[in-house]
Amino acid sequence: MYNKTTSAYFLKFGKITDSFRTNKDLKKKKFKVTNKVISTLYAYSQDVYVETVDGMAIVAIADKDNSYIPQLFVIHRNFKIYAGEYFSFITLTSSSTINLYTPTNTTRTTLDASSPIIYEPIQPKLMVSEICAYYYMVKSPGYKFYGESHRYFELTFVDSGELETNVEGTDYTLKNYDLLLYGPNQYHTQEITSNEPCSYLTIIFESNIQDYSSIINRVFHCPREYYQILDKFVKMTTSPLPYAKDLMISFIQELILHLLQYDLEEHITKPSTPIHQHFENELLEEILAYINQKIYEPLPVDDICDHFSISRSSLQNLFKDNLKVAPKQYINEAKLAKSKVLIKKSENTISEISSMLGFNSIHYFSRKFTHRYNITPSEYAKKIYDDQ
Structure with missing residues (x-):
């Protein structure tokens, strides 16, 4: 983060002023700055004045009190630099x-920087150029995909159940909230060997990732932050917003960037108050486990508050701060996700599933399901049957 020439830190080297405009003893030199790297700095025997005519620039000033280490300031407004400052x-x-105003009888000296002073522009290193395909699937026990390879990246995220995959002879098991990335031309198979259905999201995309060796051939267990990115991606797939597809690409880019620095992120100290954050994490995990245990029951938010001796406002803040959703919305999302698994099992009718999950009526359940997944429960059940 750069300081500006209007900041207090700059007062050591100069100050904001327009006084040069009325000084007829100054001579003006206009020059164009195109360099992003500098190795030489200049000092004048008298105060000089700087005026930016066009563009944006940084002034680098050697700090004489700190081994001449350069301090960088974004130029904001007109200013003067004190005599003797390089x-x-x-x-x-x-x-x-830039216009540089100098006294007519001033002298200039030069200083070679101990190392080049470089401005590195903020530009993306990684781009997802295209999302080729994406689909959410719920597969029954015994499902087996015999394998393929293609020239794209393929991301698989499991949100329920277990998925076995073999990547070029190596076996991996993906469980709840696990993610695996297949690299270009990696031959891979998938199958379900457990007795429970498995639901998972697949995204196939093209990207300019140069060194992806650290993010393939490994299973990532996604923290909540990653899950939230994928959840936002899924929501945009049915959004009518004009830039929904751009957001989908940006979410995948964000997720891949997190994966590329996954091992570093695990060692970053995240909260400024770690004890409080640790308490919140543990409490939230207990509440989520409780919701999962009570998934087949009506679960008012007040019941959660009573069970954990927490106020309603504190519970709201806990969910908003960590999950970006309200408790009631999370409960509904969990119940709807469970309903997809139950529909896939084909052991109960839609009406029975609605009742099992504590919805007030099948009509309310159907309306919520359709709003969330853009398909009615009956159509979803038929689609699963047709795909088998």
């Missing part, structure tokens, strides 16, 4: 035009 300019934009 400085130079780096453009932030493609080029910048």
Whole structure:
């Protein structure tokens, strides 16, 4: 984060002023700045004045009190630099035009920087150029996909059940909230060997990832942050918003960037108050486990508050801060996700599933299901039957 020339930190080297405009003894030199790297700085025997005409630039000033280490300031407004301070300019934009006002009898000296001063523009290193396909599937026990390879990346995320996959001769097991990325041209198979259905999301995309060796051939267990990214991706797949597809691409880019630095992120100290955050994490995990245990019952938010001796507002804040959803919405989402698994099992009617999960009526359940998944429960059951 750069300071500006209007900040208090700059007062050591100069100050904001327009006084040069009325000083007829100054001579003006107009020059164009195109460099992003500088190795030489300049100092004048008298105060000099700087005016930006076009573009955006940084002034680098050697700190004499700190081994001449350069301090960088984004130029904001006109300013003067005190006599004897070594400085130079780096453009932030493609080029910048600067007026430098100097006294007629001033002298200039130079200083070679101990190492080049470099401005690194903020530009993306990774791009997802296209999402080729995406689908959410619920597969029954005994399902087996005999394998394929293609030139794209393929992401598989399991949100319920277990999925066995073989990648070029190596077996992996994906459980709840596990994710695996297949690299281009990696031959892979998938099957379900457990006695429970498995639901999972697959996204196939094209990207310019250069070194992906650290994110293939391994199973990632997704923290809540990653799950929330995927949840936002899924919501955008049915959104009528004009930039929904752009958001889908940005979410996948965000997730891949997290995976590329996954091992580093695990060691970053996240909260500024770790004891409080640790307490919140443990409490939230207990509440989520409780919701899962009570999934087949009506579960008012007040019941959760009573069980965990927590106020309604505290519970709301806990969910909003960590999951970005309200408790009631999370409960509904959990019940709807469970209903998809039960429909897949084909052991109960839609009406029975609605009742089992504590919905007030089949009509209410059907309306919620349709709103969430853009398909009615009956149509979903028929689609599963047709796919088998």
